[in-house]
Every structure is written in C-alpha cells, then in structure tokens.
Amino acid sequence: MLVNILIVVSGVAFLFYGSSFFLNSGMKEEFERYGLDKFRGLVGVLQLLGGLGLLLGLVWNPILVIASGGLALLMLIGFVIRVKMKDSFLQSMPSFIFMLVNGYICFCTLFSNEQIPSIFTTFRTRTEETVAIRSIFTNPAIIISAQIISSDLTYAPGLKGTIVGSD
Incomplete structure (x- = not known):
C-alpha cells in the first residue's frame, strides 16, 4: 500500500x-x-x-x-x-x-516476492480458469470484500495464496 x-x-x-x-x-x-x-x-x-x-x-x-x-x-x-x-x-x-x-x-x-497489486487483479479457480476482476481500488481487502460468485476462488500467484472463499 x-x-x-x-x-x-x-x-x-x-x-x-x-x-x-x-x-x-x-x-x-x-x-x-x-x-x-x-x-x-x-x-x-x-x-x-x-x-x-x-x-x-x-x-x-x-x-x-x-x-x-x-x-x-x-x-x-x-x-x-x-x-x-x-x-x-x-x-x-x-x-x-x-x-x-x-x-x-x-x-x-x-x-519483492509479491507483485505490486494492480488495478486489474486476477483470480484463479481450481480448474485454472482465469477470471479478470476490475477494481478501482488496489487494496486487496476491498477486492476481497466484494461479493464473488464462486466460493472456491483463491488469490492469484504472487499474492501468497490469500483465501477469498472457503471450501
């Protein structure tokens, strides 16, 4: 930040x-x-x-x-x-x-081990399908707080596996 x-x-x-x-x-x-x-x-x-x-x-x-x-x-x-x-x-x-x-x-x-979060943040599902989610904010907490349809999404590599949804 x-x-x-x-x-x-x-x-x-x-x-x-x-x-x-x-x-x-x-x-x-x-x-x-x-x-x-x-x-x-x-x-x-x-x-x-x-x-x-x-x-x-x-x-x-x-x-x-x-x-x-x-x-x-x-x-x-x-x-x-x-x-x-x-x-x-x-x-x-x-x-x-x-x-x-x-x-x-x-x-x-x-x-840095982590990429600097950008305006375009990428999430991956377990099936490796990529969904691009646009956000005006670069703060991961704001992105995480957004309602995401699928519950098995995890943060993209580089942001160290922060869990967005739960299994």
Whole structure:
C-alpha cells in the first residue's frame, strides 16, 4: 500500500514538475545557470514520460520498473549537478528525495516476492480458469470484500495464496 501511495505521489509530482519546464521561465534561468539550457526540453519530456510511466505502472509492472529506475537515475544526475554547482542541501533536497523514492519503488518492484497489486487483479479457480476482476481500488481487502460468485476462488500467484472463499 505504501508503494502505491509513493507511486501516485511521485507520478503526479513529475507530471506537474515536467510541465513546468515548458511553462515556467524560472526553469529556463536555472538551466542557463548550470550551462545546460540545451537539455531543458529533454529533461522536461523525460519527467513527463516518467510521471506517466509511474501511473501506468500501477496497471503494468514492467513500465513501472523502467519509469521509476529512469527517474531515480535522472534525479541522481540532478543531485550531482546541484552539488557540483555548490547549491545548498536544501536546494538539492528535492532531487535527493525523489531519487530515493523512485529507487525504492524500482527496488520493490524488481525484488519483492509479491507483485505490486494492480488495478486489474486476477483470480484463479481450481480448474485454472482465469477470471479478470476490475477494481478501482488496489487494496486487496476491498477486492476481497466484494461479493464473488464462486466460493472456491483463491488469490492469484504472487499474492501468497490469500483465501477469498472457503471450501
């Protein structure tokens, strides 16, 4: 649940911050100060794509790995540039925090024994027929509390056999 919250917060922040690269004249001045003005558009596009990738990653985990890993790398580069420019730690903190957050998301997605629950949750019956159940919420407790017709359904592999119905 924490990872899903971090994904949404980071995704929305990067969509907002990425769009500011094209709308805010202060961003242009910052990149001119670093001598990196020619990369401003690229960084803005990468942040927009990363933010969108994080949100789409709630549905499809492979894009979550790419987006969170890419944003963590982008923020690492941003942090190093700010340190080299002798900016204060307070000025450098956003890139440092987003580097950690997206690194954590990437790590959890790659190395967790469980898949991050997505908007599309799959259940299997004993006959291995797959039934896709859509849910607006990713919280397994909400999905479990939904009335499911068959009583012999179990959670899909990756979510460690939580029983939905009883025999």
